[in-house]
Amino acid sequence: MTPTSEDSTARAVQSVAHGDDAAPAGHDAQAARASLSVLLERLGLPILFAIMVVVFCLLRPDTFATSANFQTITITQSVLVVLALALMIPLIGGRFDVSVGSTLGFSSILCAGMMSRHGWPLVAVVVLAIVVGVAIGLVNGVIVAYLGVNSLIATLGTATVISGLVQAYSKGIPVSSGLSQTLTDLGSGTLLGIPDLFVLAVVLGVIVWFGITQTVYGRTLFAVGSNLSAARLTGVRVKPVVLTSFVFSGVIAGVGGLLQIASTGNGDPTVGGVNFIVPAVAAVFLGATTWQPGKYNVFGTFLGLFFVGSMVGGLTLVGAAPWVTSVFNGAALVIAIAVSAQIRRHRTGSLEVGT
Numbered sequence: 001m002t003p004t005s006e007d008s009t010a011r012a013v014q015s016v017a018h019g020d021d022a023a024p025a026g027h028d029a030q031a032a033r034a035s036l037s038v039l040l041e042r043l044g045l046p047i048l049f050a051i052m053v054v055v056f057c058l059l060r061p062d063t064f065a066t067s068a069n070f071q072t073i074t075i076t077q078s079v080l081v082v083l084a085l086a087l088m089i090p091l092i093g094g095r096f097d098v099s100v101g102s103t104l105g106f107s108s109i110l111c112a113g114m115m116s117r118h119g120w121p122l123v124a125v126v127v128l129a130i131v132v133g134v135a136i137g138l139v140n141g142v143i144v145a146y147l148g149v150n151s152l153i154a155t156l157g158t159a160t161v162i163s164g165l166v167q168a169y170s171k172g173i174p175v176s177s178g179l180s181q182t183l184t185d186l187g188s189g190t191l192l193g194i195p196d197l198f199v200l201a202v203v204l205g206v207i208v209w210f211g212i213t214q215t216v217y218g219r220t221l222f223a224v225g226s227n228l229s230a231a232r233l234t235g236v237r238v239k240p241v242v243l244t245s246f247v248f249s250g251v252i253a254g255v256g257g258l259l260q261i262a263s264t265g266n267g268d269p270t271v272g273g274v275n276f277i278v279p280a281v282a283a284v285f286l287g288a289t290t291w292q293p294g295k296y297n298v299f300g301t302f303l304g305l306f307f308v309g310s311m312v313g314g315l316t317l318v319g320a321a322p323w324v325t326s327v328f329n330g331a332a333l334v335i336a337i338a339v340s341a342q343i344r345r346h347r348t349g350s351l352e353v354g355t
Contacts (some may be wrong), residue, residue, distance in 0.1 A: 090242075
């Protein structure tokens with residue numbers, strides 16, 4: 001016997017009254033919304049990046065949409081990638097190292113000077129760059145971890161001292177003669193059509209990724225940055241972990257100084273100021289809004305930096321005034337930090353007052 005429409009209606013009303021289907025339907029809808037939210041968090045920046053590239057390709061097909069332009073962007077951002085990686089490590093541990101730009105600049109001018117004035121070979125200046133990074137990292141780490149000084153204040157002071165030393169050593173004059181040909185050739189060399197500088201930046205990125213995600217130290221560093229008190233209660237030796245994060249940061253920045261020489265063909269005493277590091281800082285915080293939202297991560301940092309670099313390059317090609325670059329970099333930094341904070345609030349249910 002075929003059921004009548006009245007019977008069907010009665011069963012539907014009874015089902016709703018007893019809530020038989022409401023809970024599963026509501027649960028499925030909530031799960032779908034949560035999945036969509038996570039997907040948008042992970043892919044929001046890549047989608048925005050793709051839209052931006054398409055727009056500039058349409059506006060400037062003869063300049064922006066060329067392999068030469070993308071290669072230029074890749075080369076110019078490679079040094080900043082290294083700088084961003086140096087910034088990221090202390091940030092994972094809840095500390096801020098604003099001296100990485102000055103460390104990079106000091107390593108650059110000192111290594112260039114040793115090659116130019118004293119004929120040091122490339123191997124020797126590579127060791128020198130690492131030593132410079134270790135020394136500055138140790139100073140920062142001791143001041144922050146063992147003297148209890150706020151990391152922003154401590155590293156700002158260190159950066160100021162380093163800037164003075166750079167000027168004293170260089171007298172404000174770039175060093176461009178007597179440099180290692182092998183080093184300077186990196187700035188124009190390619191591997192299978194990919195700039196050598198970018199290849200080196202990717203290699204360094206893989207090393208950093210492995211260190212922060214696949215080692216005990218990396219997991220400990222995340223624990224310290226997530227909850228210092230809880231990490232201490234679980235037996236983590238917090239001070240050595242924080243100290244080491246500054247040392248690693250300094251080493252990466254020191255190596256970045258060599259890549260800076262390769263990129264520009266000289267040691268430039270003006271490199272390393274606030275305007276120099278802002279794109280890298282913005283990239284690190286943008287990276288924390290994508291791929292692994294709420295966590296500083298290597299892939300997101302790469303993506304964030306090339307998003308900023310491509311946007312600035314596109315704005316330049318469409319004829320934007322020079323001041324637009326500074327405005328965009330500053331705005332990108334503030335927006336990235338704000339979005340990161342909102343993601344953290346969404347995940348933890350609380351939002352701390354800015355300090």
